[in-house]
Structure formats: structure tokens, C-alpha cells
Amino acid sequence: MPRILLVEDEPAIADTLVYALGTECFEVTHALTGADGLAAFIQQPHDFAILDIGLPDMTGLDVCRRLREISRVPVLFLTARDGEVDRILGLELGGDDYVTKPFSPREIVARVRAILRRSQPQGETNSNGYAASGSALEHDAAAMRIHCYGTALDLTAHEYKLLLVLLEKPGRVFTRDQLLDHAWQDPGAVTDRTIDAHIKSIRAKLRGTRAGAEDLIQTRRGLGYLVSFG
Numbered sequence: 001m002p003r004i005l006l007v008e009d010e011p012a013i014a015d016t017l018v019y020a021l022g023t024e025c026f027e028v029t030h031a032l033t034g035a036d037g038l039a040a041f042i043q044q045p046h047d048f049a050i051l052d053i054g055l056p057d058m059t060g061l062d063v064c065r066r067l068r069e070i071s072r073v074p075v076l077f078l079t080a081r082d083g084e085v086d087r088i089l090g091l092e093l094g095g096d097d098y099v100t101k102p103f104s105p106r107e108i109v110a111r112v113r114a115i116l117r118r119s120q121p122q123g124e125t126n127s128n129g130y131a132a133s134g135s136a137l138e139h140d141a142a143a144m145r146i147h148c149y150g151t152a153l154d155l156t157a158h159e160y161k162l163l164l165v166l167l168e169k170p171g172r173v174f175t176r177d178q179l180l181d182h183a184w185q186d187p188g189a190v191t192d193r194t195i196d197a198h199i200k201s202i203r204a205k206l207r208g209t210r211a212g213a214e215d216l217i218q219t220r221r222g223l224g225y226l227v228s229f230g
Contacts, residue, residue, distance in 0.1 A: 004047065007037035007063060009055055162183040166226060
């Protein structure tokens with residue numbers, strides 16, 4: 001589930017965007033100030049940032065400038081002004097798009113999807129329509145599907161989020177607690193054994209695409225799980 005950082009100080013606008021993005025299966029972190037937004041991004045990197053230009057503590061341009069020091073995350077600017085100087089400056093700072101208020105929440109969702117598609121690594125496209133980089137596991141961000149050796153996996157929402165966490169950082173060991181934090185909105189509502197049950201189910205679905213594919217998810221006894229292509 002792509003994670004979106006929304007930095008917007010107008011509650012009515014923020015609530016509308018959080019709802020619209022949430023219904024399209026985006027996970028949204030909302031911050032009212034630039035400082036809070038930067039802190040949220042440092043604590044947990046996001047896949048996309050939506051930044052209001054007019055924030056109470058700094059401008060969205062300042063936030064983008066600081067994000068660019070640590071990340072190439074795609075950025076969409078929101079503003080009540082339609083000034084050419086702001087638009088040019090935002091794009092020169094590394095912004096990917098610029099929307100003037102008022103706007104349709106559906107338009108924002110469409111722009112986010114389009115920018116995420118463009119920001120995916122380029123490669124050959126197979127008959128399923130996702131980029132083929134030669135890996136056993138491939139993520140189609142636009143469709144929010146994961147493929148194993150070209151076969152789309154029939155994953156539940158939590159299985160999808162769990163496998164995506166592992167897939168985004170191959171070779172990194174995630175503890176059960178870390179996986180709970182990343183893949184569940186309310187980690188306290190489930191136990192770490194929930195992770196084991198979901199991993200078992202994912203492995204069964206991997207095995208259904210090709211014998212031995214379940215070994216793509218490895219266990220580090222006493223530590224956690226990782227995805228390994230080696």
C-alpha cells in the first residue's frame with residue numbers, strides 16, 4: 001500500500017484528501033505543519049508527498065527543499081495562488097506537479113497515480129502490463145498487485161502490505177514487531193503470531209506459482225523475515 005505524506009494546514013481540505021486517498025487504498029500520514037511533516041517522513045519514509053505551499057511555519061517549497069536533501073520522493077504541490085514564479089520555483093526544486101485550489105479530490109488521486117507510474121523504474125513491459133526487471137517478485141504499483149514469476153498473487157490486503165514491506169528492501173531482516181508496525185494500522189490489535197500466520201499463507205501462494213518459490217521469503221530464527229533472491 002503506497003504511503004502518502006500530506007502536509008496541509010486546512011482541516012477541511014486535509015480531511016477530504018485523506019478520505020479520497022484512503023478509499024483508493026493509499027495509506028495517508030497527515031501533518032499540519034512543515035516541521036511535523038518532515039519529522040513524519042524521517043521516522044518512516046513515504047512513497048509520495050503532497051505539500052501545501054502556504055503552511056504556518058514554513059512554505060511547502062521549504063519542505064520540498066529539505067526532502068530533496070534526503071530523498072527523491074515524488075512531490076505534488078497545492079496552493080491557493082496561481083503565480084508563475086511559485087510554479088516555476090516548485091518545479092525547479094524537484095516538484096513533479098502543481099495544483100491550484102480549489103480542486104477535485106479525484107483529480108488529486110489521478111495525478112498521484114500518474115506520477116507514481118512515471119516514477120517507477122523503467123523496464124520492459126510484459127503481457128500483464130508491469131515492468132519486468134528479471135526479478136522473481138515484481139510490484140505493479142498502479143494496480144497494487146504483486147507478481148511471482150509473471151503470475152499475479154491473490155493476496156489479501158494485509159498479505160499484500162506485508163509482502164510489499166519485505167519486497168521494498170530485499171535482504172533486510174524485519175522483526176515481527178517492525179512488520180506489524182508497517183503493515184497494520186493498529187498493530188496493538190494483533191499479536192506477532194499474526195505475522196507467522198500471514199507469512200505461511202503467502203508462502204503457500206508463492207508455491208502455487210512455481211515449486212520452491214516459497215523460499216523467496218526466508219526466516220531468520222529468533223530475528224524475523226526477509227525476501228531474498230539469492
